[in-house]
Amino acid sequence: DSGVTQTPKHLITATGQRVTLRCSPRSGDLSVYWYQQSLDQGLQFLIQYYNGEERAKGNILERFSAQQFPDLHSELNLSSLELGDSALYFCASSAGLAGASSSYNEQFFGPGTRLTVL
Amino acid sequence: AQKITQTQPGMFVQEKEAVTLDCTYDTSDPSYGLFWYKQPSSGEMIFLIYQGSYDQQNATEGRYSLNFQKARKSANLVISASQLGDSAMYFCAMREGAGANNLFFGTGTRLTVIP
Numbered sequence: 685d686s687g688v689t690q691t692p693k694h695l696i697t698a699t700g701q702r703v704t705l706r707c708s709p710r711s712g713d714l715s716v717y718w719y720q721q722s723l724d725q726g727l728q729f730l731i732q733y734y735n736g737e738e739r740a741k742g743n744i745l746e747r748f749s750a751q752q753f754p755d756l757h758s759e760l761n762l763s764s765l766e767l768g769d770s771a772l773y774f775c776a777s778s779a780g781l782a783g784a785s786s787s788y789n790e791q792f793f794g795p796g797t798r799l800t801v802l
Numbered sequence: 803a804q805k806i807t808q809t810q811p812g813m814f815v816q817e818k819e820a821v822t823l824d825c826t827y828d829t830s831d832p833s834y835g836l837f838w839y840k841q842p843s844s845g846e847m848i849f850l851i852y853q854g855s856y857d858q859q860n861a862t863e864g865r866y867s868l869n870f871q872k873a874r875k876s877a878n879l880v881i882s883a884s885q886l887g888d889s890a891m892y893f894c895a896m897r898e899g900a901g902a903n904n905l906f907f908g909t910g911t912r913l914t915v916i917p
Contacts, residue, residue: 686846686848715903717903717904717905719905726907726908726909726910727893727895727907727910728907729904729905729906732903732904734903739903740902740903740904742904772845774847776847778903789835789897789903790837790849790852791837791849791905792849793839793846793847793848793849794846795844795845795846796845796846796847798845
């Protein structure tokens with residue numbers, strides 16, 4: 685158990701709908717990351733938050749948004765869902781930020797939310 | 803260009819034998835970190851080992867070791883004394899640049915341990 689929790693575990697919805705995925709980082713971790721794992725795109729970084737502020741953005745669609753709340757949990761909102769959004773969505777957390785010398789800052793992954801868009 | 807390349811879609815190894823999973827990376831930044839993760843069939847991502855670009859020695863964690871060849875830009879994972887529970891997908895990942903945090907992942911290698 686990594687200490688990162690994600691809810692729900694599974695989500696089935698229809699095209700055009702909107703869903704919210706929730707992540708609670710490990711106790712004390714300030715950074716939260718969202719990744720998408722799909723068959724055609726593999727594992728892709730979406731977005732990172734650090735202590736409530738957006739820190740880095742990857743291949744996140746405009747239909748997707750995220751936020752990190754004062755209690756450090758994070759939500760990923762996916763709207764106008766398409767069939768191609770079906771994927772496993774991971775949240776990861778780390779203690780802080782990587783330092784100037786590529787320091788460790790290991791990311792711990794949650795169990796993922798499997799989204800199926802029908 | 804792909805930042806992380808894993809050329810072995812699948813590998814088989816006999817139980818108790820050692821196996822090497824290949825990973826090459828592409829970056830012009832002198833500061834980077836390399837990670838290996840294991841993803842069993844249950845789906846979770848399990849951190850295995852880390853190598854920083856400035857680390858002088860190859861990383862080791864129990865039965866896992868990283869064969870880091872900087873000039874060749876390779877970071878192969880060596881699993882010694884394979885166990886049935888090692889059967890899983892293995893992903894190589896890179897964090898690129900000083901202060902960067904997000905990971906770029908390879909396409910993974912599916913390892914099957916044969917009894």
